[in-house]
Amino acid sequence: MSTHRLILGVQVLVGLLVLAEAFWWWERPSALSPWVQWSPSGTSAGFQIQDREPTTPAEGATATLTFAFTSDLHGRISNTRLLPERKPSGLAHLVTVLQGLRVEHSDLVLLDAGDTIQGDPASFYFSHVHPDSGQPLPVINAMNRLGYQAVVLGNHDFEPPVSVLQQTIADSEFSWLSGNAWLDREGRWLLPPYLVLELQGVRVGIVGFTTPGVPLWIDPERIAGLVFGDLVDSARKWSEILRERENVDLLIGVMHSGDDLRYDRDIAHLRKLPSPNAAGQVADHVPGYDLIVSGHAHKLRPRKPTSRLTRFRTPLLSPGSEGEGVSIARFTLEAREARWHLRDSHFEFHKAARKPDAPLLAELEPQLAEVERYLAEPTWIVLKTRPTRKQLNACGSALQHKAVAHAFGADATTLLPGSWFLVDLPQAELGQPVTRKHLFGWVPYDNTLVETELFRRQIVQLLETHRRRLLGRRVRYSGWLVPGGIAAVLEGDRLRLEQKNGSSVSDTDSLRVWLTNYHANGGSGLRDRALVHPTQIRRRTGVFLRELLFTWLQELPEPLPVECQSWLAESVVPT
Template identity: 45%
Template sequence: MSKLRQFQPYLLLMLILPALLMLAPNSEAEEESGWEKWRPSGKSANFKIRERPKTKILSGTKTSLLIAATSDLHGSLTSTRLLLRKRSRGLLHLVMPLKKLREKYPELILLDAGDTIQGDPSSFYFSHVAPETTRPLPVIEMMNWLKYDALALGNHDFEPPTNILKQNIAQAQFSWLAANVSFRNVKQPLFPPYKIIERHGVRVGILGLITPGVPLWIDPEQRKGLNFKEMLGTAKKWVRVLREQEKVDYLIGLFHSGDNTLYDRDVASTRELPHPNAAGMIADFFPEFDLIISGHAHRISPKRRTEKLKGHQTPLVSPGTAAEGLTTILVNFEEKSGNWEITKTVYDFIRAEKAPEAQLLRKLDARLLKVEKYLADPTTVILKRFPKKTEFQDCGIALSFSAVESMEAETLSLLPWWWFRDKLPFSDLGQALRREHFFRWLPYDNRPVLVLMYGRQIKIMLESYRRKKLGWYARSSTILAPGGFVAELDNSSKDNRLYLKNPQGQALRPERKYRVWLTNFHWNGGGGLAAKALLHPSQLLKKEALHLRELIFQYLRQSTVKLPETCESFLTQSTTATLKTVP
């Protein structure tokens, strides 16, 4: 009987949630999609499949082709402005390396594997704070100046307002590719699936694919009506077109998808989504490709010059993140029996220059100054000393809860445990915390959402937190910290279960409902926690417009803010702070 009682909460959830599913409104049908009447413009417009004749190659001809690639730029411009960093990174640091390569290889092909317009404060500012309709985001402006040829859309590119993504596609002087994105039941892809480039007599096909795991991370309203199809079947379809109709000589897969098939596979399967990271599978099973450029995983491969790549049947390279360098592929061709034959390929990774290119930096200066003023806005809280790691994490958890609770009392929270602890300059000691600090500590654009949850669901979503408390491995993005209640290990039980109680010492009841703050990332399915806890759309109470880091920043701008006890050892409230807001 005791075992039956143990499973009663699970049985209750199984009985209740199907009923909620039947009662939940079909918001997809009721609301219009921002993508319904949209068609790509600019360099991404007017895609059309062509029946091309085979390339004519003179007998005995030899040639070479240089391909350069970046990925996961996340808006990064320079490590010397906005958020200063010791390690050189950003597109401005790649200007000189690219200039030297173009001097030797004027017909260089320059590509990017996605996650381009979200992440850097400059992208955030001109997407959410002060959009400029007459100019693209600074990162796209830089890519135009650097003469990129194409990029593959990434999941984070759907995070800014939809009109910002559309505007930047229109104003880009290169193509945005995504063969596996369609609108509702339309068979034709919404974005151009590929691009054809002819250089030195070699016809190059570039097929773009995005991870189909987008629904795990991006808000439904941002992707309403969009279908993200599995990559293998899509690749098979378009490879046939590119080889048989376009008759390309060299085929590149430009994929915003990692090559570790196991990563996020289980998370996606709970939502019946295809493999989010299928680039490696395509590299293993599609020899029709000559090269695959894989983004999304923020991995660099290879890290140095080599003529041999290990791991996959088709050569696969990964260019890293934030323009910390440039992956190059030098391909040598020779005519054999009327076709181009690859005789040698050299792979390399060129690190970013220490200093940004001065002339282009000056062209961006006026825009960067606006962002720097925005980042310089102070709170009323002073940094007394640099905190230890545990102090920093505990304070961050407490501040997150205090900020969301200030919007609505008698709520709980399950917010990210991780805050990124950047090393700050000594000049910050004795100074007010600024908005800049919260962009460092909370780099993701997460928003709070309020959810009506059962106590049993709360405990399920704290499983990674439990593992962390036991000293076991837990993926950092799945560790949620309790706010407004305590989660202690029950050492009396063999399986070290968590005991949940409110500040008064009363236990949280498994069958009772509680109002709980989550981030939209975890609510949407990131980390797989929502699926494990059987969260249902009908449990959503509201979404906040402010991002979590901005909410915490505004909370600490109050003239009489009460700091959590866990923060008082290294933070204190200023009695003389004068707040200035950037107009």
């Protein structure tokens, strides 16, 4: 009996050592990290704490400072180009707005709260299809022309290849900031944490912060070795440094982080990550800041002019997304006893102009035209009519499984997003081929395919949102996966998994399952709720789901799925 227990104990110990080794291998900073030898170049280079002497304004002097903010641009230049929409948005629609503001406020400071270089077809094309164009990304060209002074690093900014992000930082005529992203655990900063400006005799500190939820969504090789610190701790650290060592008179925290602490908090804590959305917590609990700017959540507040923002102890402003306008903060300071004191504040929002700025579009025209040619590439499929949301989702689910099975094997099992984006189809496009442009509208996220090996209970857990939908309950669409290659049959209120031959998947069966990298990395918390161990991720293909869909529709290796035939049709002749 004792010998048996000894053998069992040794086996358990060996198992734990193997598990620990697997975790160590997965989580350790890679010696091949693309960030190991990197340091910022261009305007972001050469950061140092200056230990400045305090300013000494004349008694009774006043200064009025104006700041303009955008956030979550996601590469948007104009709603009139690439993927046309009705609502005016994009940097080209902010030109006249900013020109008017600068007539009144010549030293206006223009800042952005992150998620800048990913999310539109132009950024995708010049990051992944033609990254060696020798030109800055169109959004960076536009921001340079508009006179931005600083941009915060957002989570989506890590989605392009690392070389593209690093070159983008070098191409920018403004500073990239992050006060909580580090090259290693020794605290070498990835980017300058802050920028100090002298305006009308007032010293202004602008600190940038990146959501520490980056590892939940971004491929590990993109961020190998990087450390993302807690927002509250980092905000407190830089507040003390800027107030006590840099002697700033006004301090603004620009955060790529939402203000709802509960959102994604539990998901992050499963991975022992700090809360991703802590801007409100900073505004309530970290002293020293005169304004917190909150991006990431795509919120817009305030919409109407106001002199008070009272939801948090420190005023918190959210500038919206995709260049729908600019948020303005105006501060009046007065000098008393040889120090500047904040006297008045004012906040307002200016909508994007209806028409884009023609000179800026003309400057970007060669790049935009190249992307539009790429988007116009046709498939063998014709649009018969506008789909309903239900028709679009059913067709998309069937198409993506067929595309993956064609590329990676007929026996592929897929758990892929169940919701596609329903976009407006102009009447003129009916009867015309489906093009890349349509797929960018229906499948806007730049998700790649990841092969995993999962057990039945893990698959069932990943399909929990699908189960809830089958029961008629409301769900969060970002976590809705639909099965392909297997059937998920509702029995009572539980799911039973069936293979193609009709046999049930047992607890001991493991299946090769294809996920998007968003869900494989931890997006929506599915990976961690299903206890997917890193060693169960077999390979990351780098193949974009949207491009795989386009290839399938262009080659059409088999008939169109029946789920699509109510609104799509095969071409009679090549398109």
